[in-house]
Amino acid sequence: MWLVVCLAVVVVCAAGVVAYWLVRRLTEPAQTLAVPDGIRLSIAILTVFGAVLAGVYAYRKQRIAEGDAHRADATQFAERYSTAAGQLGHEGSAVRLAGVYAMARLADDWVEQRQVCVDVLCAYLRMPYEGNPESDQYKRGEREVRQTIIKVIRDHLQESPGDASWSTCALDLTRAVLDGGDFSGCRFRGSVSFADADFVGELVSFDEAVFLDGSVTFHGARFGAGAVTFDDARFLGGSVSFDEARFNGSALSFGGALLGPCAVTFHRAHLSGGTTLAMDEARLCGGTVGFDHAQFENATVTFSRARLEDGSLAFRRARFTGGTLSFDHAHFSGAAVALDDAECTGGTVSFYASRFDGGDITFDYGQFTDSTVTFHHGRFNGGTVSLGHARFSGGMVSFVRAQVNGGRVALAEAQFSDANVRWGRLRPADGGSH
Structure with missing residues (x-):
């Protein structure tokens, strides 16, 4: 530092001499400059140079101080991280709870390493969990710790001022055991994985959640007898996947949900044991919902009073054994609904009063055996209903009391074998074989 100061003094003095010499040379041809005036001018120039050097020195000193403060903050954050992680691994549930809140506060303060802190909380939920108090692996207070982690994550996925939101963070809950949980009102922008997770609680809620960019996956997840609700949720981007998920006696609800430019898929999902999937009063507006190759065994799937304005809803190659697929009182104004190549045995497909x-x-090309396909009290003002190349063996196909003001019903070589076909006042566009 002293060397820099000495060099600065030398430079300033040299600059002063040069400035004085230049002033003399520039002014002597026109008029003689008094010595005191020249000295004052030189002093003014030296003062400016000195101020510049002082500013540079002050700036460098500030940068050094900021670097020291940053290193001190990093050291403090590292110490807080170690403390919080140690608390999360403690035997006492109260200490683990303190660790949850400590790690959450650290994630708020340590923006550069926020994802790491969130990963630690998610990793805790991925650890083995035993909810049965009779088991040797049961830990007292463990459920409360896990519920607290979910609550902390939910609070930070909601609307938060400034940089406090975690909505862009990746959440990895792969193979986690979720004994209930509330994610209502969350905003999902990053990637979220519930792949192969076990939902064992009574209720997991995503009510009024907003799905934006990014992807949320429940691929291969297992849902027990509890309920998972997405009521009034908004799907506005990205994708939500339930591919190959298994539902056994579950209740899955999308009541009042808005399905915008987002893909929601249940490809190769398995719904059995009286599972209900309700999309009642949902609105399909530019999104896609796919159940391709899904299996429904005595399951109930309802779109009652749903509004299908745009986008697509597909059950291609799906298999229905018993159960009900209902579009009762639904309004179709532009969406495409496909049951192409679907197989239905002993079930009901209802468009009552749609x-x-x-x-x-x-x-x-669908195959319907001993099944009921009904359009009772339906109102046809436009669009097309196509039964092309479909095969109906036994069961019933009914358009009784349907109101036909427009639209088109096409059979295109549909086959009816021992099926009770009731056309009512409807006149199909082309004939089928009986």
Whole structure:
């Protein structure tokens, strides 16, 4: 530092001499400059140079101080991280709870390493969990710790001022055991994984959640007899996948949900044991919902009073054994609904009192054995219902009391074998074979 100061003094003095010499040379041809005036001018120039050097020195000193403060903060954050992680691994549930809150506060303060802190909380939920008090692996207070972690994550996924939101963080809950949980009102922008997770609690709620960019996956997840609700949720981007998930006696609800430009898929999912999947009063507006290759065994799937305006809803190659697929009182104005190549045995597909103003509903190449397909009290104002190449063996196909003001019902070589076909006042666009 002293060397830098000495060099600065030398430079300033040299600059002063040069400045004085330049002033003399520039002013002597025109008029003689008095010595005191020249000295004052030189002093002014030296003062400016000195101020600049002082500013540079002060700036460098500030940068050094900021670097020291940053290193001190990093050291403090590292110490807090070690303390919180140690608390999370403590035997006492009260200490673990303190660790949860400590790690959450650290994530708020330590923006550069926020994802690491969130990963630690998610990793805790991925650890083995035993909820049965009779088991040797049961830990007193463990459920409360896990519920607290979920609550902390939920609070930080909601609308938060400034940089406090965790909505862009990745949440890895792969193979986690979720004994209930509340994610209502969350905003999902990053990637979230519930892949192969076990939902063993009575209720997991995503009510009024907003799904934006990013992906949320429940691939291969297992849902027990509890309920998972997405009521009034908004799907506005990204994707939500339930591919290959298994539902056994579960209740899955999307009541009043808005399905915008988002893909929601249940490809190869398995719904059995009286599972109910309700999308009642949902609105399909540009999104896609896919159940391709899904299996429904005595399951109930309802879209009652749903509004299907745009986008697609597909059950291609799905298999229904018993159970019900209901679109009662639904309004179709532009969406495409496809049951192409679907197989239905002993089940019911109902469009009771539905209104058709546009869009296409296709059963092409589907096989319906001892099943009921009904459009009772339906109102056809537009759109197309196609039974092309479908096969109906036994059971019933009914358009009784349907109101036909427009639209088109196409059979295109549909086959009816021992099926009770009731056309009512409907006149199909082309004939089928009986």
